Amino acid sequence: MSLGTRSLINLDLFTDAYRVTGSTTVGAGGINAELANPNSSFLEIQGAYISRINQPGEIVAHYNLAAFRKKNINFIVLQDRRVGIPVGTQHGRSIYTRGQEIPVFLTVPSFEINGAITHTGKPNPRDILAKAVGGYLLVFSASASASLYPKIAYSGDLIMVSRDRIGLFCLDSNKS
Numbered sequence: 654m655s656l657g658t659r660s661l662i663n664l665d666l667f668t669d670a671y672r673v674t675g676s677t678t679v680g681a682g683g684i685n686a687e688l689a690n691p692n693s694s695f696l697e698i699q700g701a702y703i704s705r706i707n708q709p710g711e712i713v714a715h716y717n718l719a720a721f722r723k724k725n726i727n728f729i730v731l732q733d734r735r736v737g738i739p740v741g742t743q744h745g746r747s748i749y750t751r752g753q754e755i756p757v758f759l760t761v762p763s764f765e766i767n768g769a770i771t772h773t774g775k776p777n778p779r780d781i782l783a784k785a786v787g788g789y790l791l792v793f794s795a796s797a798s799a800s801l802y803p804k805i806a807y808s809g810d811l812i813m814v815s816r817d818r819i820g821l822f823c824l825d826s827n828k829s
Contacts, residue, residue, distance in 0.1 A: 757769060
């Protein structure tokens, strides 16, 4: 849904203990610009449904409008990668459509995430994490499993992982 130069996107936000499903309004810079906005520590969520990680089918609260503290975000699941890829291209192509696809495994508090990143150059975990756009690592065709409840899993076309929340980051350049 377009609101002038702003759009409404659907997302799932995850903290150490909660999942929040809802929508947020983003400008022309997309979700990355909203997350990197230095003028606000919060992201507004419309139609926020809140559930515990260990009880994903049970909604503990629902609010029409909620403010979500950006520093508490472990990762964001998006069903359409186009709303999560940073705006801007080089030579008419997104930087996320070039390079080699590398399988990754990483952990954040309470979750294990599997998927693939796209990277140009020599695969080096430190370099990849240092270059994460806007503080988020983009993991494509990804799934996230609760560490203590591995049968509880979420998947999306793109999972945006907060670089500051990553505990372990592994890649396998031999499987690309």
